[in-house]
Amino acid sequence: MILEPAQNLNVVDEADVVVVGGGPAGVSAAISAKRNGAKKVILLERYGYLGGMATGGIVVLIPHLSTGPQIEQAGMVMEWLDRLAKKPGGVIGTNKRDVGSNNPELIESWRNYFSLVWANVICYGAYADPEMLKIVLNEMVEEAGVDVYLHSWGCRALVEEGTVKGVVFESKEGRQVILGKIVIDCTGDGDIFASAGADFDLDPDKSIRNGMMALVYRIGNVDFETFAKYKAENPKEWGKNVEKLQEIAGFKSLPFPTPRNDVMWVNNWIPNRDCLKVKDLTKVEFEVRRTVLDVIEYLKKEVPGFNKDSFLHDTAPQVGTRGSRRVKGMYKVLYDDIKQLKKHSDVISAVPAIDLSVSKAAAHIPYRALVPKKINNLLVAGRSFSSDVEANNWTNLIPHCITMGEAAGAAAVLALDSNVQPRDIDVKVLQGMLKKQGVYLP
Ligand SMILES: Cc1cc2nc3c(=O)[nH]c(=O)nc-3n(C[C@H](O)[C@H](O)[C@H](O)COP(=O)(O)OP(=O)(O)OC[C@H]3O[C@@H](n4cnc5c(N)ncnc54)[C@H](O)[C@@H]3O)c2cc1C
Known part of the structure; x- marks a missing residue:
């Protein structure tokens, strides 16, 4: 073991909301916070582009935005698709007006595109071009007025007596600090909440998708x-x-x-x-x-x-x-919840039924699954939200992470405006904010 000498770190910036990780959840959290009135929002990303798995991972498929005729993953993911449609070769996918149709010609034309036809009806979904998506996401954060730090690796949360005060990050300029009133961990791996001392689950199941x-x-x-x-x-x-x-x-x-x-x-x-x-x-x-x-x-x-x-x-x-650390939140979404269609009054995302043998209607993701049980001023969005490993397997796809991000960003602003901890916000007000920005809530 070697003891690294202590050093003074420069505080280079501060913001109302600091989002770490610029994937589907992080981009959405940052834009949502800014659009909902946060004065300053900083988004920190370790690579040179935004989008996480959806761009850098070349995960091209944005599937299952609907069950039957109802588009349930709406809000910012629709904005992604609408904007991509205006870029050359940006996206191919089903049309909103056809969702739920069982017209044989339509079914035939989409049958070869996995996930766009489900249970013999047209499902809303798309295949996106990662390079076009990088451009679209840059445009979205710039238009929203988010301050973006690329090539900046979030190393750890700054924590004082159980309260997060900011993050330490590493870059070509060395180790520096950004202070934040609320930090949202969207690293997908929970790097920030783990360093903050929040409890988490880490029990990959080798036999299922998110264990690989x-x-x-x-x-x-x-x-x-x-x-x-x-x-x-x-x-x-x-x-x-x-x-x-x-x-x-x-x-x-x-x-x-x-x-x-x-x-x-x-x-x-x-x-x-x-x-x-x-x-x-x-x-x-x-x-x-x-x-x-x-x-x-x-x-x-x-x-x-x-x-x-x-x-x-x-x-x-x-x-x-596909799967990593999952925070232990105020509520843990269980696979049984999904199978039994458990409803939550604090629902912030409706995840369309993916496999009709598992469930026949949307699963509710409650706001509490984004709030760590302990540690103040901290929210979590994206694939490391509070869930058991099998529930996570069904509910951590790109659109689900986008809606979770939107909710976390809006919740951070609400907490700051109400001068309360994220766990104490008025969820009905949050749901109103989400509906205003186009999120579908059942
Ligand atoms: C191979 C594969 C296939 C998949 N197939 C599909 C599919 O077909 N459709 C679908 O919808 N979903 C699919 N998924 C799942 C989906 O891509 C992810 O669950 C989703 O992208 C998670 O979004 P996120 O924002 O939580 O995390 P990520 O997309 O992982 O984004 C996390 C971001 O945080 C950044 N980051 C991480 N750590 C740090 C740090 N310490 N400091 C700064 N930045 C950091 C990363 O660089 C990244 O940009 C697939 C996943 C994989 C891996």
Whole structure:
């Protein structure tokens, strides 16, 4: 062990609300706080762009915004999609007016796009271009007036007697401090609440989606329509190819569409890796790149839609983490809650039914799941919200994290305006604020 010498840290800035992590939750929290009247909001992000997994992770699919005819994930995610639609090649997805339709022609036209047809009805969802999304998110934070610090790694919370006062962050300029009246942890890994001493769960289930890591990549010069037709007409043969791809890669790997017919993204699921351990993060980066060219070679030779000129377009700059620390909040969302459709009077997000064998209507995410049990001036939004591991598996997708972020940002402003702790705000007022900004609440 080595004792690092103590040093004086410069306080470089201060704000009403400091959001750490610029992914779907963090961007939404910062914009929501600013739009709801916070004088100054700072958003800190360790990389050089915003969007988290939705951009840097090349997670292209924004799924399941509706159950039946009702769009339940509304608010800022709709703004993302509307703005993306104005960018070249920004997005492809179902039309709002068609949601809930069982028109056979429509169903047929979207059937190849996973998640856009569900239980034989049109579901609201989209495939977004990560580069266009980076531009859209920059525009949104700039228009809202959020102060953004990129290339700034949030190291720890500054805490005095159980109350968060700001964050210490590391950058090319060394270690510095930003003071904040309320800090919102949107790091996805709970880096800030863990350092603040908030209790959390960390019990990855290796058998489910959010227990697996990934390094997504894209393949260019393909023909998605040909691939989709082949898959639909030859399910048995495709099944064998899926097994072969798993054998070559060493883990499950599946191609999905993007907004462009000539580019596909390959999602993958790598078990037994700990996203909080540097050695495991490094292993994932190496494991995927070790076999990616062999996977592509196989696709080129054996699978229609890929051809001799198909190529590795890019690998994600950001390793894929589906689940990590989850804060112990004032309420923990349980898998049983989702199955039994438990209703909460402090609902801030309605998560559409994803698998009809699990539930038939939206799951409620209560505001209390964003509020750590102990520690003052701190909120949590995004995939590390208070939940058991299986509930989290169903409710930590991009749109869900966006609505949680919107709620946390608005709640921070309400707490400051009311001079109370986030756990003591008037939730009815918060819900009114959310409805005003277009969030659907059941
Ligand atoms: C491979 C994969 C496939 C997926 N598929 C889908 C899908 O098809 N559809 C879907 O909706 N969801 C999918 N998900 C889930 C979804 O992408 C995430 O759950 C969602 O992005 C979480 O949003 P978030 O804002 O909580 O966290 P993240 O997206 O992880 O964003 C966290 C942000 O915080 C930053 N950060 C982290 N630590 C620090 C720090 N200490 N200081 C400063 N910044 C920090 C990160 O760089 C990042 O920008 C998938 C996830 C993965 C990994």
